[in-house]
Amino acid sequence: MRIRPRLPASALFLSLALFLVLVFYIVPLLLTLWASFTPIRDWDLHALRSYVGAENYRRLFHLIRFDPDVSTVVKTTIVFVSGTLAVNVIGGFLLALAAFLLEERVSLGFRLLWLLPRMTPVAVFGLLWYYFFYPQGTLNAILEKLGLMSHPVNWGQDYLPWGPWGIIIFVNGLVGVSYGMIIFYSAFKSIPLEIYRAALVDGASLKDLVLHIMLPLTRWHLIFVTVWQLLSLLTTYAHLFVLVEWGVVEKWHGMTWALYVFETAFSQSVSDQALASAAAAILVAVGVGLGLLTLRLMGFERELGAVRGDLG
Numbered sequence: 001m002r003i004r005p006r007l008p009a010s011a012l013f014l015s016l017a018l019f020l021v022l023v024f025y026i027v028p029l030l031l032t033l034w035a036s037f038t039p040i041r042d043w044d045l046h047a048l049r050s051y052v053g054a055e056n057y058r059r060l061f062h063l064i065r066f067d068p069d070v071s072t073v074v075k076t077t078i079v080f081v082s083g084t085l086a087v088n089v090i091g092g093f094l095l096a097l098a099a100f101l102l103e104e105r106v107s108l109g110f111r112l113l114w115l116l117p118r119m120t121p122v123a124v125f126g127l128l129w130y131y132f133f134y135p136q137g138t139l140n141a142i143l144e145k146l147g148l149m150s151h152p153v154n155w156g157q158d159y160l161p162w163g164p165w166g167i168i169i170f171v172n173g174l175v176g177v178s179y180g181m182i183i184f185y186s187a188f189k190s191i192p193l194e195i196y197r198a199a200l201v202d203g204a205s206l207k208d209l210v211l212h213i214m215l216p217l218t219r220w221h222l223i224f225v226t227v228w229q230l231l232s233l234l235t236t237y238a239h240l241f242v243l244v245e246w247g248v249v250e251k252w253h254g255m256t257w258a259l260y261v262f263e264t265a266f267s268q269s270v271s272d273q274a275l276a277s278a279a280a281a282i283l284v285a286v287g288v289g290l291g292l293l294t295l296r297l298m299g300f301e302r303e304l305g306a307v308r309g310d311l312g
Helices: 009-035 045-049 055-066 068-101 104-119 122-133 138-145 162-190 193-201 206-217 219-234 238-245 257-266 273-297 300-305
Strands: none
Touching: 009 273, 055 068, 055 273, 068 104, 068 162, 068 206, 068 219, 068 257, 104 162, 122 138, 122 162, 122 238, 162 219, 162 238, 193 206, 206 219, 219 273, 219 300, 238 257, 257 273, 273 300
């Protein structure tokens, strides 16, 4: 009688995760890649049977070179991702530090306050900033009351490019900064109190604690938050869509590459799924490349090779 070898428990636990990755990521990615080599438009699925080679990629790069609107989308994406990433990582670290230094009851309320933008529905959050930045909105009213301006201005439409760029970074930074705050706060709390106390007894200042204890001991968290937020921002478009759709910001200076993919595929005036698929494929390639580059620059491999603890 032959006894069938039993699968290890790890394989059983991983099988569901691998299945979900296959169904919801790998298969859609392969379909997107295939669609980028077809002439599909207006959701004509019969066009998926045709093959046009790299024509959609040639069209896309032609638009980037010669269409000022599409080239603006590229610039907006670079500014948005880099600016919001800095806000989310540095801001998240500083907020976590503030929450760590506060008394626990005050710290809890402080953290909940910063979680509100993330918990607020996209439409509600977008409506809030619509009324804030609109020419007859809250910001202009405050500035007029203070005597800092004589007439209302449209911050997201008139002051190109930094007006709309500043608004989209500000709004999305408020949403994303809480993620880094939670990760870094939990990292600070995981450091044994004896290390903090010993450093304080030796006369360490807050600056010394941050530079020589908190940053070195939370390096893994810093790498994770940076890479996670980078990849997340590359594919973010929900809040941007609301800001652009409602006219809070000028269209092309408020549109990132991810939103351009969405608009190209689903807009009734364009509905070019082939071009959108090519743009999405490039976005995936850029995301993978930037993710690996960030891991390398932040010393991910060196951290993996470091000896942790006493194995003797």
